[in-house]
Amino acid sequence: MAAEKSLHSICRWTFNAGKGGFVPADMRPAWDGSKFSTVDMVKLVAKKIRPRLPEDIELGIEMHYDTEVNEKTAKEVADALVDCGLYLAMITPGAHSHFAYGGIASLDKKERKQAEEFGVRTVDIAYGPLKKAWHKDPAKAPSFIIWNGSFGYDIATVGIRQMYQNLKESVASLCKYEQEKGGSLYIGFEPKPNEGHPAMLIPTVASAILFWRKLEEEFYISIEKKGVNKEFGHSEMIGLDHVYDTVEELDSGAMIHMHLNSQGYNDGIILGGPGKYDIDHGARVNGMNIAIAGLLQQAKFNRWRGHDMQTRAYDNVEQGIDRVVRSVLSWEACDIAAGKLNTNALMQALANRQTAQAEDMMRAAVVAAQKHFDRMYKL
Numbered sequence: 001m002a003a004e005k006s007l008h009s010i011c012r013w014t015f016n017a018g019k020g021g022f023v024p025a026d027m028r029p030a031w032d033g034s035k036f037s038t039v040d041m042v043k044l045v046a047k048k049i050r051p052r053l054p055e056d057i058e059l060g061i062e063m064h065y066d067t068e069v070n071e072k073t074a075k076e077v078a079d080a081l082v083d084c085g086l087y088l089a090m091i092t093p094g095a096h097s098h099f100a101y102g103g104i105a106s107l108d109k110k111e112r113k114q115a116e117e118f119g120v121r122t123v124d125i126a127y128g129p130l131k132k133a134w135h136k137d138p139a140k141a142p143s144f145i146i147w148n149g150s151f152g153y154d155i156a157t158v159g160i161r162q163m164y165q166n167l168k169e170s171v172a173s174l175c176k177y178e179q180e181k182g183g184s185l186y187i188g189f190e191p192k193p194n195e196g197h198p199a200m201l202i203p204t205v206a207s208a209i210l211f212w213r214k215l216e217e218e219f220y221i222s223i224e225k226k227g228v229n230k231e232f233g234h235s236e237m238i239g240l241d242h243v244y245d246t247v248e249e250l251d252s253g254a255m256i257h258m259h260l261n262s263q264g265y266n267d268g269i270i271l272g273g274p275g276k277y278d279i280d281h282g283a284r285v286n287g288m289n290i291a292i293a294g295l296l297q298q299a300k301f302n303r304w305r306g307h308d309m310q311t312r313a314y315d316n317v318e319q320g321i322d323r324v325v326r327s328v329l330s331w332e333a334c335d336i337a338a339g340k341l342n343t344n345a346l347m348q349a350l351a352n353r354q355t356a357q358a359e360d361m362m363r364a365a366v367v368a369a370q371k372h373f374d375r376m377y378k379l
Contacts, residue, residue, distance in 0.1 A: 001294055003098070003138050003299070005056055005057065005058040006056055006057050006058070006305075006332065006335070007057075007058050007060065007089070007140060007302060007304045007305060008053075008059055008060070008304070008305050008306075008307065008328050008331070009059065009060035009061060009062050009087075009089030009090060009102065009167055009305065009306040009307070010045050010049065010059060010060070010061055010062070010305045010306075010307055011062045011063075011082050011306060011307060011308050011309070012038055012041050012061060012062060012063040012064070012069075013064065013068065014032055014307070014308075014309055014310060014311060014320075015031050015036065015041050015044070015320070015322060016028070016033070016310075017029055017030075017031050017032040017033070017036075017313075018313065019310065019313060021311035024313060026315060027314065027315065027316070027318060028116055028233060028315070028317050029378070030317050031129070031317065031320075034272070037073070038054035038061075038068050038069055038073065038077050038080075039076055039077055039080045042061055042077065042080040042084055042086060042097060043080060043084060043192055044067075044321075045084070045086065046060065046084035046085065046086060047061075048321050049321060049324055049325055051326055052325045053325065053329070053376075054332065054376060057328065057332070058087070058135075059086050059087070060086060060087040060088065060089025060090070060135070061081060061086055061087070061088060061089060061302055062089055062090035062091070062143075062306050062308075063077075063088075063090075063091060063092075063117075064091075064092055064093070064094035064097075064119070065091060065092070065093055065094060065121065065124075065125055066094060066118075067094050067097055067228075068094070069091070069125065069130070070125070071121075071125065071129075071211045072130035072154075072195070074130055075129045076123050076126070077129075077130070077133075077134045078130050078132050079136040080129075081147035082133055083215060083310040086133075087127070087133055087134065087140075087142075088130050088133040088134055088141065088142045088207060089142055089304040089306065090142055090143040090144075090229075090304060091122060091125070091126050091130070091142055091144060091145075091350075092122070092141075092144070092145040092146070092147055092190075092259060093118055093119050093146065094212055095115050095118055095124040095150045096147065096149035096150045096196055098114075098115075098120075099111055099114070099115045099117065099150045100136060100150070100196070102150065102151050102152070102153070102163055102166075103115040103151050104116055104150070104151060104166065104167060104170035104171070104174075105150075105151035105164070105166045105167040105201055106151075106162040106163070106166065106376070107159055107162060107163060107166070109182070112166060112170065115150065115170075116170050116173065116174070119146075119170075119174050120174070120177055121184075122144070122180050123174070123177060123181060124181075126142060126144065126185060126244070127181045127182060130142075134184075138184060139302075139303070140302075140303060140304070141184045141185060141186060141258055142185060142186070142304075142359075143185070143186045143187075143188060143229065143303070143304060144178070144185040144187045144188070144256035145187075145188055145189075145190050145229045145257060146171070146184065146187070146188070146189050146190065147164075147189075147190045147192070147229075148189065148190065148192055148200050148203075149192070149199055149338055150196070151163065151167055151195055151201045151202070151208045152194075152196065152197025152198070152200040152201065153198075153199055153200075153201075154197055154198045154199065155272055158241025160201075161375060163201060164201055167202075167211075168211070168214060168215060168218065168219070170217075170369065171211075171215065171310065172215050172218075172221050174187075175221050175226070176221070177217070178360065179222075182230045183352055185225070186225045186226075186227070186257065186279060186303070187226050187227075187256075187258040187363075187365055188208075188209065188226065188227045188228050188229045188254075188256045188257050189202050189208040189227075189228055189229065190228075190229040190259070190341065191203055191204050191205055191207055191208050191220065191228065191236070192234045193230070193234070193237070193238045195278060198229065201273065204229070204235075204240065204245075205228055205235065205240075205245040205248055205249060206248060207247060208227070208228045208254070209227075209248060209249070209252045209254050212226050212254065213226065218351060223253075223254075225256065226254070226256070227249065227252070227253070227254030227255060227256040228249050228254045228255065228256065228257075229256070229257040229258070229306075229348050230242075230245065230246065230249055230255060230257070230258045230259065231257060231259040231261070231307075231308065232258075232259065232260060232261055232262055232283075233259070233261045233263045233278060233279070233280055234278075235261055235282075236262065236263040236266065236272075236273060236274070237263050237272075237273070237274060237276060237277075237278060238274060239273075239274035239275075240327065240347070242288065242292070243288055243291050243292055243295075245329050246292050246295050246296070247250070250295060250296075250299045250301070250341055254301070255296075255303075256303060257303060257304055257306065258303075258304070258305045258306060259282050259306045259308035260282070260289075260306065260307055260308075260327065260331050261281060261282060261283060261284035261307065261308050261327075262281045262282070262283060262284050262286075262304050262307045263278070263279050263280075263281070264267065264279060264281050264284070266287075267284050267285070267286040269283070279310075280308060280309045280310040281305055281310075281324060281329025282309040282323055282324065282330065283307065283309075283328075283330045283331040283334075284330050285326045285330050285333055285334060285342060285365060285366060285369045285370050285373055286334075287362045287363070287365070287366050289331065289334040290328075290334045290337050290338045290341070290366065290369060291337075291338075291362070292334075292339075293331070293334045293338035294338035294339075294341065294343065296335075297335070297338060297339060300303045305331060307324060307328060309323065309324070309326045309327055311323050325365075325377075326373075329373050329376045329377055330373055332372070332373075332376060333369040333370065333372035333376065334369050336368075336369065336372045337365045337366070337368045337369035338365070338370060339365035340365075340368065341361065341362075341365050342361070345361065346358055346362075349361065
């Protein structure tokens with residue numbers, strides 16, 4: 001029996017001309033959105049990225065409605081995915097592009113209604129023209145991820161509680177609508193403590209898990225296929241422990257999707273980390289990722305591992321593509337190293353308080369992972 005494929009998904013938004021602001025907005029003119037479409041991105045992934053990865057990897061694509069896919073482009077995008085042998089791995093309402101005053105949590109009734117309708121249209125497009133690009137295995141169906149970039153605030157008032165109540169009611173309504181459409185999507189929150197507001201509803205993994213429990217209790221929403229999009233960098237950037245986040249997610253049955261990236265501070269090479277802005281480096285070879293990979297193996301998790309990353313502000317197109325390849329291979333290398341680690345010996349060392357020996361084992365695993373990366377990168 002063939003080994004199960006490893007699922008990785010590539011994000012449409014990684015392929016941009018430049019971020020602008022304090023860095024160039026036109027560093028990669030070939031990826032300017034006015035002439036580089038989502039269909040072009042799908043074809044690029046199939047042509048330039050997939051051939052550089054091991055054959056046991058299946059690739060999917062992540063995209064925002066309505067900036068990266070919409071009613072006018074969805075059929076063409078779905079056709080491209082099918083023709084290229086790629087899948088719709090994740091779709092997310094890009095509400096943050098339209099609603100700046102709370103979105104579905106807004107105290108402005110007009111904005112809240114418009115944001116709710118926006119979410120419904122995202123569900124419709126996933127079940128409509130994009131359905132043909134879903135994986136045939138229902139356990140690998142796309143994730144519908146709700147990023148909290150819209151529902152935040154910058155004034156401390158008693159209104160925050162009503163915003164939270166609005167959020168619960170709106171998400172409950174969306175879940176009921178999705179259930180009527182088929183109930184096949186995996187719906188999750190992507191927690192973040194800040195951006196695009198100084199303070200956010202659903203800032204942490206624990207907040208997301210609690211939120212779903214409240215929906216189950218108050219609105220009788222089944223929390224099967226509901227949970228968290230694990231975003232490594234969002235935990236790192238406020239100094240939280242994304243290894244323990246993994247434990248909470250798995251223990252609660254809430255791990256439905258992952259965004260493998262890094263703020264950089266935990267490998268001793270790339271700068272970033274708590275107190276810094278959202279850098280979104282790709283996945284890296286380090287001990288924390290090996291620990292998380294081991295936890296996922298124990299839990300037999302095998303859904304989409306997304307690479308929510310940005311090419312560097314100084315990268316050209318070729319370097320940007322290479323960053324994505326490196327991110328995928330770095331995670332695969334950590335996964336291999338986790339599988340080869342003598343977990344029994346590690347647990348025995350920990351039980352005997354031989355923590356220095358345990359540290360040596362993890363460091364050796366990091367060295368082994370780097371060697372695995374070097375081997376795969378030369379393919």
